Amino acid sequence: MxxxxxxxxxxxxxxxxxxxxxxxxxxxxxxxxxxxxxxxxxxxxxxxxxxxxxxxxxxxxxxxxxxxxxxxxxxxxxxxxxxxxxxxxxxxxxxxxxxxxxxxLITTPAVVAGSPVLDRDPRLPDAWWRDLRAALRTLATVPTGREAVRQSWIDRNFRAFLGIDPPRISERTTGHADLHWANLTTPTMIIFDWEGWGGMPVGYDPGLLHAYSLTVPTVAARVRHEFADILGTPAGRAGELVALGQLLQACSRGVHPHLAPLVARRAEHLTGIPVPTT
Incomplete structure (x- = not known):
């Protein structure tokens, strides 16, 4: 990649x-x-x-x-x-x-080869989404002292990249921390790349996957639908904002620059505040 x-x-x-x-x-x-x-x-x-x-x-x-x-x-x-x-x-x-x-060795192909960002609608079946939700629910039950996303990062970076005061994250879960389309396979749902898993704000994983789907609105809408019970809560929105902030930081360093305006628009939709330009 x-x-x-x-x-x-x-x-x-x-x-x-x-x-x-x-x-x-x-x-x-x-x-x-x-x-x-x-x-x-x-x-x-x-x-x-x-x-x-x-x-x-x-x-x-x-x-x-x-x-x-x-x-x-x-x-x-x-x-x-x-x-x-x-x-x-x-x-x-x-x-x-x-x-x-x-x-x-997993020979089942990634949803997108070589890039985290979705480039088309892969038309994933309902069973695939059920398997993803089940995997994330099980992962959420794993006790760990590993921190995938730290409050210190939020405190340092929220105002710079999102233009808002950093929230104090009180609801956390265990997640994958790099949930994107090159780390997911189809037609069988398998999750790659476990080096960064650990504790994170609720909503971070589905929020990150949603951000990487913004290039294909139909799939972004499906992510919002599948994870509405998380992303539709205050804690889930806070976790999604953390994912968006980290992506905006990556974009500012030259990673996936075409994604930056879509991520910024999503952040503004959640906060009502324009994202600072860098």
């Missing part, structure tokens, strides 16, 4: 580490490389598995994003459809830490 790192030495470093992990797991990589944000991760098919490499400077190799996939595999009930973790390996070399995750 992202480009390879700009620095050739980082590309080569990640490829060498990826090859080392494949040798240790005794799998053969094939197919295209899938890079993560700023070259932090590299994934690729490996026989009947998916091999994903995470890297960080050794002093920063910890915390929510580093351990999320492994913790989800043990903490989240199996009824939530997702790839299963098959093997895990950690090592450090030349001041960088690496984590290699070998997971079940």
């Amino acid at each position: 992202f480009a390879a790192p700009d620095a050739a030495e980082d590309v080569m470093r990640m490829r060498r580490a990826f090859a080392a992990a494949a040798r240790d797991f005794q799998v053969t990589p094939s197919g295209r490389e899938v890079w993560g944000w700023q070259g932090r991760t590299l994934g690729r098919r490996a026989d009947t598995s998916w091999l994903r490499l995470v890297s960080a400077p050794s002093e920063k190799a910890s915390g929510r994003l580093w351990e999320g996939t492994a913790l989800a595999d043990t903490a989240v009930p199996r009824s939530v459809p997702r790839p299963r973790l098959r093997n895990l390996m950690d090592w450090t070399r030349d001041a960088y830490a690496y984590r290699a995750e070998l997971t079940e």
Whole structure:
């Protein structure tokens, strides 16, 4: 979903580490490389598995994003459809830490390949929406001390990106935290990418999915309908505003710039206040 790192030495470093992990797991990589944000991760098919490499400077190799996939595999009930973790390996070399995750290979295609933003109406059946709602309801019951969205981010950024005073979030739940169309499959509903899951405001997950659907109004309307019991509450609207604020921050950094005016319009619809221009 992202480009390879700009620095050739980082590309080569990640490829060498990826090859080392494949040798240790005794799998053969094939197919295209899938890079993560700023070259932090590299994934690729490996026989009947998916091999994903995470890297960080050794002093920063910890915390929510580093351990999320492994913790989800043990903490989240199996009824939530997702790839299963098959093997895990950690090592450090030349001041960088690496984590290699070998997971079940899912061949069911993503709703949108390569982008979180919806580009068409996928005409998802009612059963797909029921499965998504059921998965999120089950996930909401998982106890965790992980924080996917912090009150401190809300306090720092709401006025800058939404033009309103930051609310104090009192109703929280456990969620996925990166619920978008490249992380959901069809026709079978499976959820990818569990590194960031954790505690968040009620309404954040459906609010984020709705924001990534604004390019296709019929699907955005379906999201609002399916999650009306959440998004239609004061707590749900607050959680949706957090998702919109984080997306506006990402847009200000050059990510999905075509989405920015749609997100800003949705935020203004919820608050009645024009979104600050950046």
